[in-house]
Amino acid sequence: MRKLHSRRLLAALIHAPLSVPAVYAQSTPVDVPTLSPIVVTATRVPQPLADLVADVTIIDRATIQRSGAVGVADILAGAPGIQISRPGNVGSPTSVFLRGAESRYTAVFIDGVRVDSQSTGGASWQTIPLAQIDRIEVLRGPAAAVYGSDAIGGVIQLFTRKGDGALTPSIGVGIGTYNTKKVDAALSGSSEAIDYSLGLSSETSTGFDSRSGTPHNPDNDGYHSKSANARLGLQVSKAQRVELTALTSNVNSQYDAFGYNLAKPVDDRSRLKLTTVGVNWLSQWSDTFSSRLSVTDSRDRYETTPSYYLTETNLRSYLFHNKFQMGKHLLTATLERREDHLNNAPINAIRSQDALAFGYGWTNRNHTIQLNLRGDQDSAFGGYTTGSAAYGFALSPQWRVTASAGTAFRAPTLYQLFSEYGVSTLQPETSRNLELGLRYAQGTSRFSLVAYRNLVSNLISFGTAGPCASSLGCYTNTAQAEYTGLTFSGRQQLGTVNFHGSLDLQDPRNLANGNLLARRARQYGTFGADTRVAAWTVGTEAQFSGYRYDNAANTRRLGGYSLINLYASTPISKDWTLLARVNNLTDKNYQLANTYTTPGRTFYMGVRWAPQ
Template structure:
């Protein structure tokens, strides 16, 4: 039976003002260990209390407690985030931030840009969750800081950083659909005063899966996956004012999918990211950072022959100057993109100059940013943003911001058989306002936004490209507007949390809702301690959506309930267990693609204390 969303409104709206998903607060006090600094909002480390931006944070404990199979599943539990997936983990995945297209979110792993110049947007299925230690999500345009692509926001993923003495760990887990996971690693710091820090991790995961396309004409076999990942993060403090650091992450993913009645169709994915940086604190006020990054995303299918490879190279020279209540930033950045997707073998580059100014004093916070990017293909693009926060009463703060952003067309959109070389960047203008309250461990917030995008690139009819079936064109306009409620509240020994999104992501040319995005979605959760166990429950809700642009193929709404528990078996061993979709709800994120149903996962982790 189709889930009705009225029950969500009745149950969730009061709680949404006083409860939130753990560790995601919209610039409210989150958790003591996370309250120190956030880097995503302005690209420099800043106290969370100084930010005007709408930011969520997820730490490793929350990731492990989630029992999620992929990064996108973790993100789906945050305010303002929806996902779609063509089947189970390991298959094509999209992330919608405030309803914006997946390609409108800039994604970084340890400061390394990840993108596909073929599909546009990050290849979410290729990012190994087992190697991720912390996630920061910035909602709202940030092109004035990051350049192209940050129309809907920015998501930063961080691997573990070593500190203290050697800290080894080993973990194993088993779950439904023949899922198994094994991981191991070590982190720490050594040398004089811990000058050298290190972190290494490896993981293997596989699943026999389930039939992802249970429809006529498709192979009825199970569609599983196998993933092998590795990461290392190294740092060396040269002296009291200089440090160098290096990161490396790799993942090979072999996943099954259905596109024919009998063939064992597989997608072979490979992701590599690497970064090398040097930071110098020249004076107490002046700090610089130089960074070189490289990422490679490879996607291949078999037995049907298809191969696409995106390489991104980045260079960053960043300066920050702090004096009193003021923070001035200046950055020079170069990005080089290259795509191999036969017959395409093309590249381009963008050079950017970014300036920022922040002011925090008393009840007032001001953040200004401006950036100019020059693309080797289409020329220059200037973006800017302004944000202001005012603590008008104890525990209360109001914020307002405006910003512009853009995304350059992908090399595939310009040079494939469906491409048009003269495509122009997609451009946006965003306005938002927020109200936040926090006191002790309780918080509540509401943010309203409107983001209008022009020159949206869509697949249109035959035109100035070789294909008679259609061409890409700058013919669409879109508007993403909505309101997000979130917060958290403790009642005795029980911690409550929740969020609720009302949104209207719409194609302005047709006045239709954008595909696979619900007008209402939310989360609810609670946890407590009982006899040495941490136990909790959380629910995800979504109203109905349409699978197509014409709004004729409806996907039913759904409500999913999950339960989790964890305990220390001894000083060094931790047991975790989780059940998702407890009611075994039959629902779809994409038409004619199944979802896993009720699943359970149990893990055991050894980490000497």
């Protein structure tokens, strides 16, 4: 009955009318050209956004800067198809649900460096420093045939700034509610042979009491974060280029642990550290053949005190990517190796994945085809093959329909395999996805409608006692989940006003019992508008969420909510810009996790110096 229900839902969504509000993830200033931006996430090859069959959103630096946000997840929450969950302040463990899929089902990269935790599964979003991010690309839909393990729900790539042109320094300072203080500085530029970019940031806040309705330490739970990044490019010759990237982020965050003892109060803290390093050699061997050789490394460290816990994940990857462009035919061939290492006492485990992947793309007038095939050999469970096929047809210069199908998988984490709750014979979680899309683009108008169904099997969940060492329970491949939904996004300029946002109608369910998956709403939307008034850019943003359940049993309900934010910016001199924001204008009391609070009405004001 559940399968029948989901198919009827998908059919209804596909035939839904196009009269929902126009929404998009980012706005476009009135004077910005509407040239199609270049995207690299969809196929690992730079391509114009307008030529892609995949469902992709770009979030640019201007959107990030005017947001006044303190976390990457807060920016992503305004993109189509994304919801977040966070128990407490921005330093708390954060989940990002892409099309309703588990947080661990999104492959995450920073400047091409894979980041992941082999303990909790998925990227540590709370550690990624927003101040160092220049651009974000969100790919919705399975992409394991391109990226391998983890990309069941999609891929999110974050990029730091690349130097271009004359020396460009900038300094930003800001203050806000909860004694929030932010300082960042950046320097970038390029010459004929070298481009460079450096960034530093520091942020601190006394925070707010992050819990309610349960015994806990009644202090404010603040955080302090520091981050830095460096990027260097060297054009060795006309055909050879070397790139170096590095990023580091440290977050010291207070939190309220379970089991608080009023007689012996303690200040619980988590200390997080993320580092990424990448070396890339890009070669243009001929007009038709180019290659990229990459060696990347990331380390994710999480530690708590005084209740001591430490886990550290190290991922190292080697990539040899080849591109053949022959007229309208694009072929890619990739060799890739990934090595995972988890140190989580008493666990000290290593595993590797070796992969061979091929891609083929063809565009001819009204038709676009994209095919991908990849085989991964995992040292823990053996081989797994994934594939995808996508087709786009231009009905007219403005209208385009797309259809795609693909498979994906996620390998069990090393914690799920080798902890006291682990089972070494666990199999990878697998998925089969179908989606249909309709897109419209003309002038400053952009609209898209995408319906999808993603069936995930061999879902790893925590079950009863079994073959593992713990008597409390073991990880097991017993669950099955289905993610069906419709995403509508768009933007429209009317006069001098830009409208943008998204609407998601989805049904993420556990097929074993029919329950909704925890902390995901079936209805979620964003809306925004901005314009210019004299020298000011003024705008508003809104988020709307339906109810969610906090637990898998669907017995603890989290109410729906609506949030409204306002922002304004203006140049105050030739080189100085003022930004002001009000978040949660109506002081809405809402929860993203049961017994955990969220910020009330907050204010932020900052100035930025960037010589013209």
